[in-house]
Amino acid sequence: MHQLRSKLFNKNKAKSLLVVLDGVGGIPRNNKTELQVAKTKNLNKLVKLSETGCHIPIKPGLTPGSGSAHLALFGYDPMDFDIGRGVLEALGLDIKITKKDIAIRGNFATIQKNGARKIITDRRAGRISTVENNRIVTKLSKKIKSVDSVKISFKSGLDHRFVCKLSFPKNINQLQCMIKETDPQIDGEQPFEPDNLNKESAKVSKILKKLLILITKILEDEKQANFVLLRGFSTYPNIPTFKELYSIKSASLTTYPMYKGISKLVGMESLNLDSNNLLGQIKALQKNYDNYDFFYLHIKKTDSYGEDGNFNKKVKVIEDFDKYIPSILKMNFDTITITGDHSTPSMMKSHSWHPVPTLIYSKNAFSNLSKSFDEVECLKGNMQIFEAKNLLTYIFAHSNCLGKFGA
Amino acid sequence: MHQLRSKLFNKNKAKSLLVVLDGVGGIPRNNKTELQVAKTKNLNKLVKLSETGCHIPIKPGLTPGSGSAHLALFGYDPMDFDIGRGVLEALGLDIKITKKDIAIRGNFATIQKNGARKIITDRRAGRISTVENNRIVTKLSKKIKSVDSVKISFKSGLDHRFVCKLSFPKNINQLQCMIKETDPQIDGEQPFEPDNLNKESAKVSKILKKLLILITKILEDEKQANFVLLRGFSTYPNIPTFKELYSIKSASLTTYPMYKGISKLVGMESLNLDSNNLLGQIKALQKNYDNYDFFYLHIKKTDSYGEDGNFNKKVKVIEDFDKYIPSILKMNFDTITITGDHSTPSMMKSHSWHPVPTLIYSKNAFSNLSKSFDEVECLKGNMQIFEAKNLLTYIFAHSNCLGKFGA
Numbered sequence: 001m002h003q004l005r006s007k008l009f010n011k012n013k014a015k016s017l018l019v020v021l022d023g024v025g026g027i028p029r030n031n032k033t034e035l036q037v038a039k040t041k042n043l044n045k046l047v048k049l050s051e052t053g054c055h056i057p058i059k060p061g062l063t064p065g066s067g068s069a070h071l072a073l074f075g076y077d078p079m080d081f082d083i084g085r086g087v088l089e090a091l092g093l094d095i096k097i098t099k100k101d102i103a104i105r106g107n108f109a110t111i112q113k114n115g116a117r118k119i120i121t122d123r124r125a126g127r128i129s130t131v132e133n134n135r136i137v138t139k140l141s142k143k144i145k146s147v148d149s150v151k152i153s154f155k156s157g158l159d160h161r162f163v164c165k166l167s168f169p170k171n172i173n174q175l176q177c178m179i180k181e182t183d184p185q186i187d188g189e190q191p192f193e194p195d196n197l198n199k200e201s202a203k204v205s206k207i208l209k210k211l212l213i214l215i216t217k218i219l220e221d222e223k224q225a226n227f228v229l230l231r232g233f234s235t236y237p238n239i240p241t242f243k244e245l246y247s248i249k250s251a252s253l254t255t256y257p258m259y260k261g262i263s264k265l266v267g268m269e270s271l272n273l274d275s276n277n278l279l280g281q282i283k284a285l286q287k288n289y290d291n292y293d294f295f296y297l298h299i300k301k302t303d304s305y306g307e308d309g310n311f312n313k314k315v316k317v318i319e320d321f322d323k324y325i326p327s328i329l330k331m332n333f334d335t336i337t338i339t340g341d342h343s344t345p346s347m348m349k350s351h352s353w354h355p356v357p358t359l360i361y362s363k364n365a366f367s368n369l370s371k372s373f374d375e376v377e378c379l380k381g382n383m384q385i386f387e388a389k390n391l392l393t394y395i396f397a398h399s400n401c402l403g404k405f406g407a
Numbered sequence: 408m409h410q411l412r413s414k415l416f417n418k419n420k421a422k423s424l425l426v427v428l429d430g431v432g433g434i435p436r437n438n439k440t441e442l443q444v445a446k447t448k449n450l451n452k453l454v455k456l457s458e459t460g461c462h463i464p465i466k467p468g469l470t471p472g473s474g475s476a477h478l479a480l481f482g483y484d485p486m487d488f489d490i491g492r493g494v495l496e497a498l499g500l501d502i503k504i505t506k507k508d509i510a511i512r513g514n515f516a517t518i519q520k521n522g523a524r525k526i527i528t529d530r531r532a533g534r535i536s537t538v539e540n541n542r543i544v545t546k547l548s549k550k551i552k553s554v555d556s557v558k559i560s561f562k563s564g565l566d567h568r569f570v571c572k573l574s575f576p577k578n579i580n581q582l583q584c585m586i587k588e589t590d591p592q593i594d595g596e597q598p599f600e601p602d603n604l605n606k607e608s609a610k611v612s613k614i615l616k617k618l619l620i621l622i623t624k625i626l627e628d629e630k631q632a633n634f635v636l637l638r639g640f641s642t643y644p645n646i647p648t649f650k651e652l653y654s655i656k657s658a659s660l661t662t663y664p665m666y667k668g669i670s671k672l673v674g675m676e677s678l679n680l681d682s683n684n685l686l687g688q689i690k691a692l693q694k695n696y697d698n699y700d701f702f703y704l705h706i707k708k709t710d711s712y713g714e715d716g717n718f719n720k721k722v723k724v725i726e727d728f729d730k731y732i733p734s735i736l737k738m739n740f741d742t743i744t745i746t747g748d749h750s751t752p753s754m755m756k757s758h759s760w761h762p763v764p765t766l767i768y769s770k771n772a773f774s775n776l777s778k779s780f781d782e783v784e785c786l787k788g789n790m791q792i793f794e795a796k797n798l799l800t801y802i803f804a805h806s807n808c809l810g811k812f813g814a
């Protein structure tokens with residue numbers, strides 16, 4: 001579909017904004033969802049002028065991770081494309097990943113040695129501070145430069161998290177990177193070895209095992225972070241960019257590393273924010289309006305509070321966003337799309353598969369089918385339930401930049 | 408799907424009518440679409456007795472051309488089948504196209520010579536009259552019979568349009584017919600050469616270049632139509648017919664060449680009309696009722712007025728059609744299907760991707776879900792939103808001529 005969409009695409013001057021309220025969809029608590037409880041007078045006005053529906057992120061009943069849910073929103077079939085978690089984290093930390101690299105999510109952890117046995121006593125090393133993390137990563141970086149012919153680098157994330165990058169002399173692909181994650185996911189267990197899960201990955205596994213020995217020796221004298229757990233071994237995914245597919249300039253306005261990472265992967269430029277919040281995002285949008293064709297604005301906290309099971313704070317984030325709608329409308333976008341990447345019902349404290357309310361505001365909208373922006377009213381719209389990978393086709397159609405299919 | 412449908416098909420005595428109101432779907436103007444404004448007491452009665460839904464012609468967000476939209480209504484996956492524009496035009500002008508032929512849409516045009524440079528001053532040769540067109544086509548037909556071993560024939564269309572057919576000694580396929588269109592699409596430019604876009608088309612390109620030299624010489628002394636622009640080079644598409652798939656006799660009632668052409672392509676017989684309007688179509692339907700199993704009746708003007716942005720006249724065409732419903736009901740069809748091939752909102756003055764209201768009237772209908780025949784009420788039906796390529800399966804199901812799938 002992204003190839004067909006690319007073929008039919010005719011660039012024009014349309015400006016599009018895609019707002020993703022992460023995990024915005026919910027299920028009812030006392031008969032009402034977070035969106036239904038939220039007081040959103042601006043959204044309620046906007047939805048009546050918009051085309052509406054609910055998207056299914058992947059397929060009916062499937063709960064997505066953030067990466068695949070976003071790929072779908074960006075028009076890629078999440079069944080065909082996959083971003084490894086390591087690559088996502090790396091891009092989010094501004095680490096450049098090429099086709100020669102393997103990116104790995106690392107946790108600092110605490111182990112207790114019991115003879116030859118190592119028992120994990122804290123998978124997060126007591127959630128050491130980011131300052132501590134920086135100190136340890138600097139130490140590792142100084143002492144480990146390479147293993148055999150493979151360059152090794154480290155970068156701190158928040159708290160106990162870091163990214164480790166392996167840079168090979170030649171291109172490496174997903175098949176050569178099927179490695180068992182070393183994190184057993186609970187305390188009190190032994191870590192796993194980074195074994196290869198297929199033949200092609202034998203060489204990578206060997207490097208990783210040598211690397212682990214080096215790291216463990218260097219961390220020996222640390223009290224808390226005396227070990228690392230490695231997950232999400234992944235290579236650079238082969239995803240055609242927005243620029244390649246549509247020759248448009250696209251930009252992202254994100255406050256969290258991972259979403260910045262995803263947007264970079266599809267070729268969006270990540271815009272600098274004066275303040276790392278919605279106000280900063282809106283200001284950057286205004287400032288850069290003339291320079292791009294397509295903007296992606298990501299709001300994280302709806303998902304965070306959903307995951308926490310904090311219904312009321314999730315409502316509050318939606319209400320806060322509502323206040324910025326007049327400023328957004330003033331900018332005069334040709335299409336404004338508001339949706340989530342998936343649902344994160346506070347009632348479930350986790351991502352879910354439930355359909356996600358979606359509105360597309362444009363002069364071509366079949367309007368007035370939904371009276372408010374929520375899970376129930378959006379079902380009444382004429383997009384009904386659709387797969388998220390089709391959203392971009394709708395957005396481009398509303399922007400009048402898709403040619404006719406067939407004679 | 409058409410193969411599965413064919414396999415499950417059991418011929419019975421059912422008579423089916425498919426009415427296509429071209430481009431009937433709209434988007435609201437002052438909160439109401441053309442279908443919502445139209446006073447259609449007969450349709451409103453009929454819709455309550457019918458199964459309803461809205462079809463998506465191709466895929467979400469894709470706006471179809473007439474050919475692919477009709478192929479979908481006739482049960483073919485428009486992603487798998489494609490009718491070239493040249494073939495569509497040729498069939499519409501009653502030109503017989505075989506697997507040995509290439510059909511081309513031609514425009515008479517005006518050029519100005521500037522040394523070796525030819526500049527197009529009017530891509531439509533001042534929209535010369537059809538009479539003028541006939542005169543020039545007769546001249547070309549007399550002087551050009553063949554190029555090398557390829558027979559050449561011409562036929563006038565309306566105004567400045569004509570069709571040119573190349574008949575090769577052997578079958579020729581789409582791969583041998585990838586040719587650059589010569590029309591630069593704006594005045595003031597030079598025409599393109601009919602270059603081959605792949606190796607396999609080199610021979611055809613050579614013939615076309617020789618043909619263009621001959622034509623240009625013959626038209627030299629014309630004031631307006633002193634050049635031709637060639638587009639839509641296409642070969643006979645390999646589409647199994649209704650007869651082959653279902654062993655039924657099908658007929659079309661059309662007032663415009665292109666739709667007659669499409670219906671012929673799937674094996675429908677085009678019925679003669681006493682008058683080239685809806686009255687003529689209804690009379691022909693009555694007269695031929697006993698002789699066919701499946702009838703396709705096409706109404707063009709809903710689309711034409713949509714394209715013109717003439718909301719009120721589009722409403723009027725719908726109201727005019729409504730008056731004929733009692734006559735249609737009297738004929739006692741087992742299923743009557745009313746829909747469009749796509750939407751053509753007057754507000755957009757063009758085809759669009761918006762879902763198209765659909766009703767199927769039969770004794771097997773899940774009735775009473777929609778109160779009127781329009782974009783909003785039909786969404787409430789139990790077909791909800793479905794891809795147009797599935798419509799024929801529904802029609803045959805309502806006609807009791809599909810066996811069970813699986814044990």
